């Protein structure tokens with residue numbers, strides 16, 4: 001299977017080496033796959049995502065995305081949803097859409113408006129007047145409206161009510177280019193596992209499992225959520 005991301009022996013620590021967040025991670029992410037990056041608090045998910053997006057640099061190892069080392073080329077092909085809200089709170093949604101359209105050549109304005117309509121969000125609304133969940137939806141819509149090769153979503157549905165989660169996930173699946181890859185980091189495994197092709201389990205900075213979701217369910221005879229609870233039992 002052709003890959004969009006390859007990394008070998010990736011290491012990253014904080015506090016001058018006192019906290020080893022990633023301890024030699026080697027992975028290959030296939031093109032056209034929806035991949036769950038799963039692990040308990042502090043396992044290294046956000047650190048890995050920040051390395052992919054060039055917000056941190058590894059101390060050791062190699063990381064290539066679309067064949068390029070992390071840099072300008074890779075930023076162009078990655079659409080990233082960070083954990084925290086970064087959109088200007090005083091802007092109206094249609095202004096945010098204009099901003100994204102100006103900033104990203106691959107931004108699909110029609111798709112953004114269609115997704116807003118589907119989720120019943122008024123483009124005239126200002127970010128600061130919206131609930132946390134609606135803000136998250138808007139941010140996700142902006143990220144998914146780009147025609148990227150790799151979408152990296154850090155906790156995309158954490159603040160969204162359960163009724164809206166399935167709707168959002170189906171919106172993600174139906175609105176993206178099937179040749180692109182989506183990497184989703186989340187704790188809400190039961191909610192997302194229906195759309196996952198592959199899963200990666202991170203534990204204490206190491207990959208403890210990387211498998212196709214369906215194979216794992218068949219081998220273990222239970223859901224990915226149940227496998228996760230077993231592997232990471234406290």
Ligand SMILES: Nc1ncnc2c1ncn2[C@@H]1O[C@H](COP(=O)(O)OP(=O)(O)OP(=O)(O)O)[C@@H](O)[C@H]1O
Pocket residue numbers: 014015019020021039040041042043044045046047048
């Ligand atoms: N800026 C930082 N300074 C020092 N240590 C950090 C920093 N960021 C993360 N860490 C540590 O690195 C390790 C991995 O953290 P990371 O945020 O990558 O985990 P995570 O899997 O994303 O966790 P969560 O699910 O809670 O978001 C943890 O031990 C964490 O305390």
